[in-house]
Amino acid sequence: MEKRPTLTPQQATELTLQLYGVTITEISTLPSYIDQNFLIVDTEGTNYVLKIMNSDDSKNATQLEVQTFAMSFLHQHGVPAQTALPTTTTGKLMSMEEIDCGHGAQTYCVRLMTYLPGKTLAESPGTVEDLYHVGRFIASMDKTLQQLESPNLDVLNYNCDRQWSLSNIHLIERYLSMMDGDPLQEVIQAVIEKFKSHVQPKISCFQKGIIHGDTNDTNILVTPVGNGHHKLSGVLDFSFLMKDCYVFELAITIAYMMLENPSPLDVGGAILRGWESIMILNDDERECLYLLVLGRLCQSLVYGRYNSTKYPDNKKYLLSTANKGTQILTKLWEMGGKEVERKWFTEVSTFSVNE
Incomplete structure (x- = not known):
């Protein structure tokens, strides 16, 4: 059906x-x-x-x-x-x-x-300062959700069992045949193995709460305020709302905001700085951020390809991650965790912005 x-x-x-x-x-x-x-x-x-x-x-x-x-x-x-x-x-x-x-x-x-006004960040990739504000905005939203009270909040626990939760990265293995000999398949398999050995043992130490779960570049709206800068005018699509790890939200945001940005490697540091102006990562979360970002890129590429065969009329949208995502995943993997993390975390300490 x-x-x-x-x-x-x-x-x-x-x-x-x-x-x-x-x-x-x-x-x-x-x-x-x-x-x-x-x-x-x-x-x-x-x-x-x-x-x-x-x-x-x-x-x-x-x-x-x-x-x-x-x-x-x-x-x-x-x-x-x-x-x-x-x-x-x-x-x-x-x-x-x-x-x-x-x-x-x-x-x-x-x-x-x-209706919320604005263009998606996919249509108008932000400046470094805009990305700082994206990180800050999303962390603030998750902090606000800590006050959410409803007798039915338990249903949000089930959402984190779904295939898109970053704790379930292993579930993409069953769809890897969709990659059909693509050289990217080896990179994805290697990311999954590293994820199992380095990230899964630490998930119990991650800070948890209600997260949006899908803070991608088509779900964040911005309006121009002059000088090439934007202000956030909306956040869309709460269908992945779940109780899960805050660092997953951060990783998802970094992964997707890289896709249309002309300088993808500058994205992580700016978003991280904005995020940590509201919520500080613990050591385990910092150590896993690189692999979590790679994990979301892998999920997006594999599930996008799988769903494009199920819904061919929506193929263009479902494969929107594919072109840039493949390049970015390959580049990040080749650079290695230490190099990428040094870039992100060094930029956090040297970055200054008007709050």
């Missing part, structure tokens, strides 16, 4: 009117991994995002409720997160809808979200 929703613009338009009483004058698709997002404009010129979750995640209603609640919580605490709007039919923030996208009716979770 196809998990990814593929509503036509007509279906999305009718659904929005039926559930929210919103008449759409313009509709266009937004990129997504295996969900479906539409940018819509109503008769008054207001922008919204209609988000339809894939059928698998739509089965976990409690988890989706906690994610939706966390976004509202962050918004109330000054973090620019989207919020979901209540339906006019039930007044709830999400609606489970039976929809046929051409391969049998399935249930999808539908939410109408507020």
